[in-house]
Structure formats: structure tokens, C-alpha cells
Amino acid sequence: MKKQALQAKFKIHLQIAPVFVILGFLLVACGEDDAATPTPIASEPVATTAATPTLFASPTAVPSATPPPTETPPFAGISIGDPYAPELGNAGYDVWEYDLIMQLDPAVENIDATVQISGEVTAAEIETLSLDFVGFEIAEVLLDNRPVAYTHLGDKLIIQPSLPFTAGQMFTISVAYSGNPVERPSRYVGFASSVGMSFVDGQSIYVLSEPDGSRFWFPNNDHPRDKATYRFEITVPQGLTVVANGRLIQEIESEIGRTFIWEHDYPMASYLATVVVGEFERIEDASPDGIFLRHYVNDVAQTEFDSATADLGEAIDWMSDRFGPYPFEAFGYVTADVSGVSLETQTMVLLANNMIGQRTVMHELAHMWFGDWVSLDSWQQMWRNEGFATYVQLMWETQDDPEDLQLAIESFRSAVEENGDTFPLGDPPPGQLFSFKTYFGGAVFVHELRQEMGDEAFFGGLQNYFATYGGGTASDDEFREIMEAAHGAPLDEFFAEWLE
Numbered sequence: 001m002k003k004q005a006l007q008a009k010f011k012i013h014l015q016i017a018p019v020f021v022i023l024g025f026l027l028v029a030c031g032e033d034d035a036a037t038p039t040p041i042a043s044e045p046v047a048t049t050a051a052t053p054t055l056f057a058s059p060t061a062v063p064s065a066t067p068p069p070t071e072t073p074p075f076a077g078i079s080i081g082d083p084y085a086p087e088l089g090n091a092g093y094d095v096w097e098y099d100l101i102m103q104l105d106p107a108v109e110n111i112d113a114t115v116q117i118s119g120e121v122t123a124a125e126i127e128t129l130s131l132d133f134v135g136f137e138i139a140e141v142l143l144d145n146r147p148v149a150y151t152h153l154g155d156k157l158i159i160q161p162s163l164p165f166t167a168g169q170m171f172t173i174s175v176a177y178s179g180n181p182v183e184r185p186s187r188y189v190g191f192a193s194s195v196g197m198s199f200v201d202g203q204s205i206y207v208l209s210e211p212d213g214s215r216f217w218f219p220n221n222d223h224p225r226d227k228a229t230y231r232f233e234i235t236v237p238q239g240l241t242v243v244a245n246g247r248l249i250q251e252i253e254s255e256i257g258r259t260f261i262w263e264h265d266y267p268m269a270s271y272l273a274t275v276v277v278g279e280f281e282r283i284e285d286a287s288p289d290g291i292f293l294r295h296y297v298n299d300v301a302q303t304e305f306d307s308a309t310a311d312l313g314e315a316i317d318w319m320s321d322r323f324g325p326y327p328f329e330a331f332g333y334v335t336a337d338v339s340g341v342s343l344e345t346q347t348m349v350l351l352a353n354n355m356i357g358q359r360t361v362m363h364e365l366a367h368m369w370f371g372d373w374v375s376l377d378s379w380q381q382m383w384r385n386e387g388f389a390t391y392v393q394l395m396w397e398t399q400d401d402p403e404d405l406q407l408a409i410e411s412f413r414s415a416v417e418e419n420g421d422t423f424p425l426g427d428p429p430p431g432q433l434f435s436f437k438t439y440f441g442g443a444v445f446v447h448e449l450r451q452e453m454g455d456e457a458f459f460g461g462l463q464n465y466f467a468t469y470g471g472g473t474a475s476d477d478e479f480r481e482i483m484e485a486a487h488g489a490p491l492d493e494f495f496a497e498w499l500e
């Protein structure tokens, strides 16, 4: 993810600016109104209900059928096991595929959907199976094509079959639902009034789900530890286009509108799933090495987009040379009427119409490796997503010139010190997950690690990291062990010094 609040701080022009100008700008730029208290997104209304997000559901933000939360919610203990985000996910099963069938109309703030979830039970035996799902009127839940008992308690949809689920059992759950998405701030995203799917002025629709927003628009196991493939079958009124992850397979005309079928056959964390609806020009291209590029660009963004992506093909090949082959079937961007935020939605990056520049474009491209192909085992380790994406963006910008890179890193270091966040890089408070320190402190640590290891071991280690954990998740410890193997020496003290 990238916020304008952070983006705007670094108008450094490395090739021409002397050190004192760079430092001077940053010192001026990094005042108290920085990322520590991020600027609210202007285009989104401030939530009037549930202004204080709590760990579990706010009683005002869920359907009336839902009882108010208690001190020990009935679903306490249901978790995928991330200690940093214990309210998310369920460790008892593994989703293989989500099939999202939706009717959407920007003029009507309503989702009308049937979501089919196929997977396998991994726990020895579980009485119930829970999905993360906030709000909506549920019309029907089927287990293996038969109606099944369920309760919607707080933010969990709990499936209650007559017999327990057993290890190895394959299942298909189908949930039919409709309604207006609940608007509630995420406890991790201090700068937005809501997460998930947003409808804009009756004109367009976009999705911003990092880290816990996907449960606000479809039922899922909402944590990167459970990745799955996706199929989207989205119907919209004539004249509009649907953009999602992966490949556009088919477009079907019907009396009710136009249906777009997209498929993404690579494992994807649920927060990276996207559906964007609007009017776009489709642009197709390929990198010099042949990676398929397709973009969906709004009229208002065309000029900035063309300029920001002029070197995209070279950049994607350049990153592939350093980190390993580009991992997915295609890459591209979709521009949206959202203010000041972009997101690394897998294979189809969301760019805000008002925030299109080369820096953002490259940052989000780097996330295809760092965050998407290898995802976080715990949200606590966000520095590994944002620190690397910020560092790789800087590598591209400086063309990895050691002097320019060092100069920029020193300016990052000063800015982080000036900003004054005291929490450890490896353990940000939830409200500071997307903090200045996560991005720029993370990039400084990545640079220091590279200096410590030397280029051969550093890039060799990274390529091994992607070869080993690609398609899944990795923890900081697993990352460190891979880098130690490449380095040929322990790095535990070095990591502890930076992260703890």
C-alpha cells in the first residue's frame, strides 16, 4: 500500500540535489502532521457510527440480528493463529478457490452475490467452520449443495453441520447474500474511514482491503496464511467495465447487462483480491522479455499514466533479473477515483487517479514479489512488505548507483529519526501498521542488511527466498534463515538490533 501522506514527503531529485537540500527538505517535511497522524482521505466521508474501532464487531455496525459483543465473544479462539491479528481467519481449513459471482451497479450501493468457497479441512476434527464476514443479509448457505445451519455472530459466519468436519474432508460452501457494505474503520488503517468495497458518486466501484477489508465484501478466511485461486463472474450495467485479478476470460452480453469473467490461477491472499468497476481504456503491451502487460486507465489519468509507466517494461524485467522471474501470468494497473492511496492488488494494481507517478508505479510493482508472491505470516512483520517495496523503488530510481542510493538512505534515516516513532520496527502498534517508520525505517534496514551481506549473498538469498516461499507466506525468522544461509554466518543479532 502507499499513501499520499508518505509519498509527498520525498520530492528528492537525487541526480541534482546537494545533500543539505535533501536533508533540509526532509526535516521541513517531516513535521508532526506526518504519517504518525495520517491525513484522512478527503473524498471519503468520516464515519459517523463506530468511530472507535474495536477488536470485534461494533454493535452499531452489524445487522440487528447480531447480538452485541460480549467480553468473551462466542467465536473467541477462532483464529488462524496470527498473534498480532487474533480476530482474523481460522486455522482449521484451507481454501483452494473462491468463485465470486456478483451483480454490481455503482448507482446502487448494493452487493448482490453468491460466493462459492471450495477447500479442505486441515484440523483433526472441528464442530463448526467459520468465515470472516462483516454485515449483509444472508439469503442462504449451502454445504456441498445442501442447506446447512449457520449463525452470523459479530464478524464471523459460522457453519454448523450436523456432523463435525474431519481432517481431509473436502467441502464446498456457497453463501448467497446482499446489502450495502458496512462502513467501519479498520483498527489497522488509521487514515481511512472504511475498508473493503467502496461505491463512488454513482459512477464507479473500487476495493481497498489491506489488511482486513476483504471480509467487508465477501466471506473468506481473511489472512494471508490461507491463499487461494480466484474466479470472478461480475455483472454490471451496459457501458461499464469490470477489472479484476489475473486474466479476462470472457465477456457475456445479457438482458441485465454485461458479465465479465476473470480468473487468477495463482495463490493469492484475500486482501489482494480486487474488483474495480468504471469506464476505462484497455491498454495492452509486453515487456522486452515478453511479460504480458494490460492496463485499465480512466480518461482523466491518461497523461500521467503514460508518463509514469514509460519505463515499466524495462523495470519489470530489471526486477525479474534481481529477484527471480516475475511470478504471475500478467501485470498491470487500474486507475480509480480514490484519493491518495494505491494498493498492490495482485497482477492488477490499484492506482488513485490523483496519485500516479513513477515512484508509486515502481513501489507497487515491487510488491508483486514482496508481499504478493511471498506474503506475510504475521501482519506484525509489515516492514518486510513496505520496507522492501520502498527500497526497490529507490533502487530503480537511482538505477542502483551506490552513491545516490546511500544519499537517499541517509535522508530516510534522518527523516525516521526526526519523525520520532519509538516503537520497534518489528512490532508496530496496530494503528501504526502503515507508519512512516514501517516504510522508510524498513527501507533503511533492508539497505543495512544488503551492506552487511554484500550484493552476491543479498541477491542470492532473495532469489532463494522467492524460490522457497513463493506462492505462500514466510515469517521474519524464515526470511532470516534464508539470508543466513546465503551469508554463511548468523544474522540473529543483526536482525534483533533492527527489529526489536
Ligand SMILES: [Zn+2]
Residues within 6 Å of the ligand: 001, 002, 344, 363, 367, 385, 386, 389
Ligand atoms: Zn506498499
